[in-house]
Amino acid sequence: MANILRRPVLLLTVAAVLFSTAPVSNSIPFILFHDKCSGGVSNFTQLLSNLSGSPGSCLEIGNGEIDTWFMPLMHQANEACEKVKMMKELSQGYNIVAQSQGNLVARGLIEFCDDAPPVINYVSLGGPHAGIAAIPKCSSGPICAIAEDLMKLEIYNDFVQDHIAPSGYVKIPGEMTKYLDHSKYLPKLNNERPDQRNSTFKNRFMSLHNLVLVMFQNDTTLVPKETSWFGYYTDDGFDSLLSTQQTKLYIEDWIGLKALDDVGKVKYVSVSGDHLMIAYNDVVKYVVPYLMA
Template sequence: MEKCFRRSVLLYTVVAAVLFSFVPVSISIPFILFHGIGDKCSGGVSNFTQLLSNLSGSPGSCLEIGNGENDSWFMPLIKQTSLACEKVKQMEELSQGYNIVAESQGNLVARGLIEFCDNAPPVINYVSLGGPHAGIAAIPKCDAGPFCAIAEDLMKLAIYNDFVQEHIAPSGYVKIPGQMSNYLEHSKYLPKLNNERPEERNSTFKERFASLHNLVLVMFQKDTTLIPKETAWFGYYQDEGFDTLLSTKQTKLYREDWIGLKALDVAGKVKFESVLGDHLSISDEEVGEYVVPYLMQSSM
């Protein structure tokens, strides 16, 4: 009797193991968050990261680069992106793919990570909150002390000066209408990120960006930090000056599909969303509607 019982248990165990081997196991996709300029991963950003994790049920973490508050101002974006790339490749939990949520300037690091990082785990969904994707036509406000005043003064003096470009992060995406030749020749970051230089267009950057499953672009209707606010949707002024503001689909970046944005949009993978508040002023309800659903998807 005991032998029969043992054989039955063994048989049941073997059958169960076989059956369960065919049952897909759902695993939440982790996410990382990039904060904006003059911010850091602790404090309010930490609370926001935890909120996203609680609402989505997915594990998440804020990825800090150097000293967040200072280095977000004074470390050039190409170096910030390089550090983010190395950190992501060392995070074992991201190895099968991950999602990104980024705030303000953090979006340019996020996009650099997607486009420039070799041999990196794939990014599945990317949610952009107030990202200066097409550039900004005015220097961003700085409220983090005397060093910010120095940064602002340097940028006002010579935004496309090599020293400024190599030491003041936001100088890498200031794009002054009417100064396109100077911008394309001397800006160290955004022209590369947006594949704007005809002789340097990189098909790999485009392929990587176009491989996203979902791209969510959130614009803030009363944004006083990003000029123009439509840059959050890749809209921008015409090259010649401030007279004409181009919608996303009117820009050359979209029409000629320099980075794969048009391809993503045609495939129905781009969500153009807007909220009523000022820069990064988003309610929990809006977070639940525009951000959380793209963090809840699971791998099988």
């Protein structure tokens, strides 16, 4: 499978805009979630700030890409929660842009963080919201070889769940009992366990003003790519793929997605390109407007 931690370069040939000195207004600030905040991610944050006129920050968790792979997602969400509450500039509310796995940290922040400032608009770029059905690969050297060996032990093994972050959102069709019993992050995030549904998580997610779900048409990293819209396979196997509106999560409204959709607050966006390969025009059209409100 394609590498879920691979970070493709954004197709943004806009150097003149990126390094402009456009003044930042007093509009709502935003934060960006990714695995690290250096290089292209830092540039992307600055680009969004320049285009929207809103102050932006990239929020890095732990030791960047290494902790993205090895720190359990609940720990990542808790760290994000504490960092956000310490950022005084966010105290009146803020917007979120998240990329790939960063979306699960962002959603954990929205749903789990007590006494946090409100999130107004949330733009998701290639987020594995309903899970992924194939074990991700890691290609950052010897550390990844160790991680892959651990993943092969058993994806729902407690040790793997406690030490390999992506195991928390692997959801194998046909293994739903194991998934619900032993997966330590996504079932909680999506309110999937019937006896543990939390209305607070749902109410917090429903409080969003806008939810923008961007799916990449040629995504080879997320399996299935429709997980970016909360679409997924049936519980029984890989033979049938459910649209967002056909899933139990949507029909029974476990996290408030249907409630948001019913009042026009969910935008389902499909763009060309592989995972996170978003063109400049699509950034201007689908991301920037939600950072200006």
